[in-house]
Amino acid sequence: MFEGRVERLGTEGATSVVEISDLTYAVDGAEILHNISFLADEDRIGIVGRNGSGKTTLVRVLAGLIEPTSGVVRVCGFDLAKDRKAAVRTLGILFQNPDHQIIFPTVEEEVGFGLLQLGLSKTDAAAEAHRVLQSFGKTHWADVAIQQLSQGQRQLVCLISVLAMKPKVIILDEPFAGLDIPTTRQLGRYLDQTSATLIHITHDPEILRAYQRVIWLEKGAVEMDGAAKAVLTAFTNRMEQIGASDDISHVSG
Numbered sequence: 726m727f728e729g730r731v732e733r734l735g736t737e738g739a740t741s742v743v744e745i746s747d748l749t750y751a752v753d754g755a756e757i758l759h760n761i762s763f764l765a766d767e768d769r770i771g772i773v774g775r776n777g778s779g780k781t782t783l784v785r786v787l788a789g790l791i792e793p794t795s796g797v798v799r800v801c802g803f804d805l806a807k808d809r810k811a812a813v814r815t816l817g818i819l820f821q822n823p824d825h826q827i828i829f830p831t832v833e834e835e836v837g838f839g840l841l842q843l844g845l846s847k848t849d850a851a852a853e854a855h856r857v858l859q860s861f862g863k864t865h866w867a868d869v870a871i872q873q874l875s876q877g878q879r880q881l882v883c884l885i886s887v888l889a890m891k892p893k894v895i896i897l898d899e900p901f902a903g904l905d906i907p908t909t910r911q912l913g914r915y916l917d918q919t920s921a922t923l924i925h926i927t928h929d930p931e932i933l934r935a936y937q938r939v940i941w942l943e944k945g946a947v948e949m950d951g952a953a954k955a956v957l958t959a960f961t962n963r964m965e966q967i968g969a970s971d972d973i974s975h976v977s978g
């Protein structure tokens with residue numbers, strides 16, 4: 726259904742899809758991410774970690790939505806915080822809450838918006854949005870008011886809008902949280918078909934079982950990084966151990 730194979734060339738020849746070197750990120754002097762470094766070329770990369778471990782902050786830096794305090798961050802060779810044109814062409818994001826992402830009142834306008842950002846004319850964007858909806862069997866959604874759709878359907882509109890732009894990399898920040906099992910499976914099937922690199926934050930290790938690599942963040946640093954099976958087993962064991970204690974009752978300040 727989707728073309729757009731990852732073209733692993735940035736501005737300076739062959740490079741990794743993700744390059745992070747000595748990344749730190751601080752807010753008001755408080756360091757949230759500490760000295761993170763890794764290269765990634767796998768097509769399916771998971772990110773796990775406890776609440777507050779820095780997962781969303783890391784992918785926001787990766788997407789160029791916030792600038793690192795120090796270090797180098799590149800996606801397909803581009804510094805997306807500095808090169809917003811490259812960001813639009815290179816990377817798509819799917820957040821947990823579709824309502825934080827959707828801007829337009831109807832489905833076709835929403836799908837067409839990203840295509841306009843890519844430089845298509847109004848007419849071409851509308852025609853391409855229609856074609857993409859057709860490829861998903863959703864032409865009957867074209868003029869539907871997004872408010873009428875369920876959360877799962879709105880999340881599918883966001884996914885279709887991202888896939889329509891044929892990004893090389895898609896960041897998924899808990900997009901399945903709060904969705905029922907059939908909706909999760911359907912969205913998962915669409916994602917399985919894309920040739921884009923997926924970088925997927927989730928609290929559900931099951932979703933990442935078939936991934937090639939998982940990075941476990943703990944308190945803003947990489948705790949473990951490797952094959953999904955090994956990392957997810959160690960992560961789940963640690964989470965079970967912590968869950969058997971009462972560490973969420975502590976209140977600081």
Ligand SMILES: Nc1ncnc2c1ncn2[C@@H]1O[C@H](COP(=O)(O)OP(=O)(O)OP(=O)(O)O)[C@@H](O)[C@H]1O
Pocket residue numbers: 752757774775776777778779780781782783
């Ligand atoms: N702009 C900010 N100002 C202050 N603190 C921040 C800011 N952004 C993130 N933090 C803090 O950084 C830490 C990491 O937050 P982040 O949202 O990245 O974690 P997370 O792993 O995605 O958490 P969750 O699983 O709960 O979504 C948290 O303690 C959070 O409160």
